[in-house]
Amino acid sequence: MSMLTRRHLLRRAALSATAATPAGPALGAAATPAGATLGAAATAAGATALTGCRSEDPVERAEPAARLLFPPDFGWGAATSAYQIEGAAKEDGRGESVWDTFSRTPGRTRNGDTGDVAADHYHRYAEDLDLMRDLGLRSYRFSISWPRIQPDGTGAANQRGLDFYRRLVDGLHERGIAPMATLFHWDLPQTLQDAGGWESRDVAHRFADYAATVFAALGDRVPVWLTINEPKTVVQNGYLRGHHAPGRQDPDAAYLVAHHLQLAHGLAVQSLRADGSNGRIGPAFNLHPCYPADDSPAAAEAARLYDGYENRLYLDSAFHGSYPEDVLADLGPDSRLVRGIQDGDLEIISSPVDLLAVQYYTPIYVTGTGGTVRRWPTSEASWQQIYPDGMYDILTRVTRDYGPVPLTVTENGLPTPDVLGADGTVEDTGRVTFLRDHLAAAHRAIADGVPLESFHVWSLLDNFEWEEGYEQRWGLIYVDYPTQRRVFKRSAHWYRKVIADNAL
DSSP states (O other): OOHHHHHHHHHHHHHSTTSOOOOOSBOOSSOOGGGOOOSSOOOHHHHHHHHSOOOOOGGGGSSOSSOOBOOTTOEEEEEOOHHHHOOOTTSTTOOOBHHHHHHTSTTSSGGGOOSSSTTOHHHHHHHHHHHHHHHTOSEEEEEOOHHHHSTTSSSSOOHHHHHHHHHHHHHHHHTTOEEEEEEESSOOBHHHHHTTGGGSHHHHHHHHHHHHHHHHHHTTTOSEEEEEEOHHHIIIIIIISOOSTTOOOOHHHHHHHHHHHHHHHHHHHHHHHHHTOOOEEEEEEEOOOEEESSSOHHHHHHHHHHHIIIIIHHHHHHHTSSOOHHHHHHHOTTSHHHHHOOTTHHHHHTOOOSOEEEEOOOOEEEOTTSOEEOOSOBOSSTTOBOOTHHHHHHHHHHHHHHOSOOEEEEEOOOOOOOOOOTTSOOOOHHHHHHHHHHHHHHHHHHHTTOOEEEEEEEOSBOOOOGGGTTSOOOOSEEEETTTTEEEEOHHHHHHHHHHHHTBO
């Protein structure tokens, strides 16, 4: 890998949608993107040439003129992840994860926050299940903690860990809510990290063993399985910028990690097929539409390569059985990714799946020099630009480029400055606006032929937001951390009505 490519990778990670950028106007509790202007906008032709995206101003569609009805069996849901909500970090045989180590290291997280207690979901899951029922959820996407099942990442299952998820899944069925389980949402057992982590090819095989253990225990009760959550975030935030566990800044390692995460996905798919389960399975990718920041050929070329790293690296390998040639050329023939590919790997990675989980948060506008610029207001997460049309663009692009694979949106949301009022209410009107506009974009995609089956708000509960600790609140439900009291925010009441009406 050349020094130039190394610098470009580090800059890309620093400027990507998963990294902090200079904060622009933030979307507050009542703000909307309606006043935003595109400025030096990407042209529609340029965006379409690169990503099949449309760069129309979303303001005209901010308020749908007519009621938008969703398909009768649409799966309205919400999402969480184990380390962010469960707590009980040292209970019932759970082992250490990389996030336990990372968050307990001074200076790694805001205020030194950890997930040791989080939203205490491990003890309060029954209460949370009742809240899901009251919200009207039809689907709940959660993750299974690998170190709760295999404390050291290998060997026999910890029965107490399996029993917890069995109780959770049974409770969902009792309330008429379909479980959607994610096998890996970043909490790698620390013992495996000590043995090389995702840089080690062996860890992909250990993941397949873990997946087989979980399938054997829960496979008949979980209709949908997701394999790896956001491999790109592990690569960019964990191995390029270093502000997520394991906290590395090593471009040479980063894309070997990407390959092993993709390999782990494919091995888990094969494991489910071998188990004979009737469950459906697929990956969960966070996808960011990449637009040229202007109409120059240089911006178009840079946006194409940026899209390769952000989207095609994962989509092409999973659905076409190949890595993008432009990305491989940019990394160079001596990169650890290229040298790490073994015969048969891409056939495993592209094992047929039943669905694709799409997670959309922000667009990326790429300049001719490979940098990025902001075009829209940001949320409290300064990396997140509020652009609902990006939801439409990424959903239609996936269907056009990768075929009619069923899609589910498994994360979409934003943090807002939520405060529990004296009257016991939380007025998060900015979240209502955000969700309404993104759901309208999803509805438009369905009308244009996208096979979107369900939509999951991120997140059900306020929770531990990784390196931001507890500063950012993303939930439909407010969590008062000192007391663990739960309170429906305005957005939860709004979403409940959307679900009940099956319409915006």
